[in-house]
Amino acid sequence: MTSTDAFIAIREVEKFYGSFQAIANVSMDIRHGEFFSLLGASGCGKTTLLRMLAGFESASSGEICIDGQPMSEVPPYLRPVNMVFQNYAIFPHLNVRDNIAYGLRRLRLPRSKRHEMVEEILDLVKLPGYGDRRANELSGGQRQRVALARALILRPKVLLLDEPLGALDKQLREQMQVELRRLQRSVGITFVFVTHDQEEALTLSDRIAVMAGGRVLQVDTPSRLYEAPRSREVANFIGTMNFLGARVVSRANGHLRLDIEALGQLDLPAGGTPLSEGDRTCVAIRPEKITLHKDRPGGDAPALSGTLEMTTYLGERSHFHVRVPGCDNSFSVSAQNNTIQGGEGQASGRPVWLTWRDDALFVLGKD
Amino acid sequence: MIDAPLTGTRPAVVQERRPGRLAGLFHRSESLRGYTMLSPTMLVMAVGILAPFIILLAMSFWTRQGFEFDTTPTFANYARAMSEPIFGAFLARSFWVSGIATVATVLLCYPMAYYVAFHVHRNKMLWIVLMTLPFWTSYLLRVFAWKVILGYEGVINSALLSMGLIDAPLEFLLYSQTAVIITLAHAWAAFAILPLYVSLEKIDRSLLEAATDLGDGPAWRFLRVTLPLSMPGVIAAVFLIFIPTTGDFITPALLGGPDGAMIGNLIQLQFGAVNNWPMGAALSIVLMLWIATVALVFLLVTRKAQERLA
Numbered sequence: 001m002t003s004t005d006a007f008i009a010i011r012e013v014e015k016f017y018g019s020f021q022a023i024a025n026v027s028m029d030i031r032h033g034e035f036f037s038l039l040g041a042s043g044c045g046k047t048t049l050l051r052m053l054a055g056f057e058s059a060s061s062g063e064i065c066i067d068g069q070p071m072s073e074v075p076p077y078l079r080p081v082n083m084v085f086q087n088y089a090i091f092p093h094l095n096v097r098d099n100i101a102y103g104l105r106r107l108r109l110p111r112s113k114r115h116e117m118v119e120e121i122l123d124l125v126k127l128p129g130y131g132d133r134r135a136n137e138l139s140g141g142q143r144q145r146v147a148l149a150r151a152l153i154l155r156p157k158v159l160l161l162d163e164p165l166g167a168l169d170k171q172l173r174e175q176m177q178v179e180l181r182r183l184q185r186s187v188g189i190t191f192v193f194v195t196h197d198q199e200e201a202l203t204l205s206d207r208i209a210v211m212a213g214g215r216v217l218q219v220d221t222p223s224r225l226y227e228a229p230r231s232r233e234v235a236n237f238i239g240t241m242n243f244l245g246a247r248v249v250s251r252a253n254g255h256l257r258l259d260i261e262a263l264g265q266l267d268l269p270a271g272g273t274p275l276s277e278g279d280r281t282c283v284a285i286r287p288e289k290i291t292l293h294k295d296r297p298g299g300d301a302p303a304l305s306g307t308l309e310m311t312t313y314l315g316e317r318s319h320f321h322v323r324v325p326g327c328d329n330s331f332s333v334s335a336q337n338n339t340i341q342g343g344e345g346q347a348s349g350r351p352v353w354l355t356w357r358d359d360a361l362f363v364l365g366k367d
Numbered sequence: 368m369i370d371a372p373l374t375g376t377r378p379a380v381v382q383e384r385r386p387g388r389l390a391g392l393f394h395r396s397e398s399l400r401g402y403t404m405l406s407p408t409m410l411v412m413a414v415g416i417l418a419p420f421i422i423l424l425a426m427s428f429w430t431r432q433g434f435e436f437d438t439t440p441t442f443a444n445y446a447r448a449m450s451e452p453i454f455g456a457f458l459a460r461s462f463w464v465s466g467i468a469t470v471a472t473v474l475l476c477y478p479m480a481y482y483v484a485f486h487v488h489r490n491k492m493l494w495i496v497l498m499t500l501p502f503w504t505s506y507l508l509r510v511f512a513w514k515v516i517l518g519y520e521g522v523i524n525s526a527l528l529s530m531g532l533i534d535a536p537l538e539f540l541l542y543s544q545t546a547v548i549i550t551l552a553h554a555w556a557a558f559a560i561l562p563l564y565v566s567l568e569k570i571d572r573s574l575l576e577a578a579t580d581l582g583d584g585p586a587w588r589f590l591r592v593t594l595p596l597s598m599p600g601v602i603a604a605v606f607l608i609f610i611p612t613t614g615d616f617i618t619p620a621l622l623g624g625p626d627g628a629m630i631g632n633l634i635q636l637q638f639g640a641v642n643n644w645p646m647g648a649a650l651s652i653v654l655m656l657w658i659a660t661v662a663l664v665f666l667l668v669t670r671k672a673q674e675r676l677a
Contacts, residue, residue, distance in 0.1 A: 102581050
């Protein structure tokens with residue numbers, strides 16, 4: 001990506017709390033109008049990074065630019081960003097209308113114009129006629145909409161969302177995900193969304209930055225992150241992944257000849273990996289890309305033989321754990337239940353064979 | 368023995384417990400339990416406050432007859448309280464002095480409470496205890512301590528004299544309204560700090576961040592979020608100081624001098640040297656009614672102000 005389409009440019013940002021490094025040399029670009037997620041386990045620095053964008057935390061070094069403007073000297077109340085807080089931070093002493101109109105003070109609008117804008121935004125977040133309600137009369141989902149409306153009414157260049165769906169129950173969360181996406185499209189504002197929920201990030205985002213230990217591991221689209229994670233950490237964080245240890249035998253013409261445990265020698269495309277001869281690495285495959293056979297498959301395609309350890313029935317699909325000799329971990333295999341006979345022949349201990357399409361197996365970066 | 372098969376099916380030890388009708392009602396009714404818990408306090412309130420108040424109220428309609436009371440109900444005391452300007456003047460002065468003392472106390476204590484609530488992260492309780500430390504000595508002792516500080520040959524005057532800044536002791540320091548205000552403000556500070564601290568401490572930090580995020584700098588944020596949300600503490604502090612200081616008679620008696628005497632001194636005189644208990648009772652009732660009025664007006668004004676600021 002060139003820096004011209006960087007609406008938010010984060011350049012070599014570091015943050016220390018005493019000797020603890022919360023953010024370690026993060027650089028990335030966020031495009032205009034993008035739904036961008038920061039994904040990671042708690043304590044990975046995602047919220048710290050978001051609060052740096054808002055201006056509540058200052059970077060120990062590095063610079064953040066929003067729409068070309070360096071932000072390090074700009075106090076939070078003058079930044080062109082607004083935030084939806086994790087607990088929504090609805091002012092308890094104000095009703096819904098005054099909460100939403102809170103940020104309009106600086107615009108010095110007449111009262112009628114203010115009310116008009118509030119009614120408009122209440123319609124947008126589907127809370128028409130709620131202006132006179134007090135904060136404590138709202139449900140969790142309604143509070144969230146008020147928080148959204150309060151931030152959106154100011155038409156910020158960037159909307160920051162700090163795990164806004166965390167406090168909602170599953171059904172409401174899914175409903176709000178759809179609405180967030182719709183809202184983001186209709187207002188065209190850049191959203192930066194913090195979450196620890198990978199499914200939520202995959203559903204909502206145009207692009208995701210996966211974070212761990214204060215570092216950004218990979219910035220990519222949801223499908224690229226799932227299909228082609230660049231490291232074991234990312235592959236592990238997004239969905240389930242099977243790994244096989246491997247060693248690079250040789251590299252030629254964009255292909256790697258690998259010595260893979262339990263599989264033997266195999267050629268795989270190198271992709272963008274910086275691997276060279278002798279490096280230790282991993283190959284990976286998703287559970288749903290493996291086909292389970294009761295009988296030894298024909299042909300000379302690579303196959304693994306193992307024993308079925310455990311079967312978990314999950315309704316629309318089943319999960320199998322297969323122990324393969326020569327592998328440290330058991331293999332996860334996932335299959336739609338229309339392809340297997342429920343219950344029949346799934347006894348643990350029976351021998352099974354695993355096969356996959358050629359492009360399902362791919363090589364990760366250096367370990 | 369028709370019952371025999373029935374009782375046989377039931378284990379003999381499980382006997383149904385039959386709570387008394389009262390106990391059952393007690394368990395079901397939340398309000399009854401509430402009143403039971405309140406009753407010791409209510410009893411004390413009734414005996415210790417309501418009864419004396421009724422006596423005071425009754426007495427205020429009597430008149431003095433030498434060393435006896437004439438118990439014929441009459442408004443004479445109230446008429447006198449309204450017609451003789453000295454009572455009105457003392458009442459006005461009391462409100463003025465204690466009003467200033469209240470405002471000064473709340474204004475001085477607010478930053479302290481704010482500091483402990485927002486900027487002290489460890490040992491908060493220690494800070495609170497330290498702030499209330501002066502109140503571990505007796506009220507009278509503290510009044511005398513101020514006498515030592517403010518007196519003609521007191522700490523301030525002798526310091527200023529020795530530095531050559533003044534030629535004669537400052538007279539307005541002691542035996543004046545200033546002395547009363549300073550002493551009252553200091554004496555009641557703990558009663559302001561504690562409610563202010565509690566209300567500030569309760570404020571969710573994310574609300575302050577939200578206000579900042581929505582474009583308010585520190586000053587606006589304080590006016591639109593911190594102050595309104597700490598208003599319960601401010602109101603509690605104002606009442607806790609204003610009400611008792613208006614009727615205070617120790618500080619004005621010891622430090623007030625001729626200009627500093629307040630309505631409390633006058634009431635005390637009626638029950639003491641003047642020996643006109645009905646008049647004292649009437650003045651007490653008048654004072655109470657005025658305090659109630661002022662308090663109500665204050666409540667209404669703060670509520671209106673809060674709505675305006677929002």
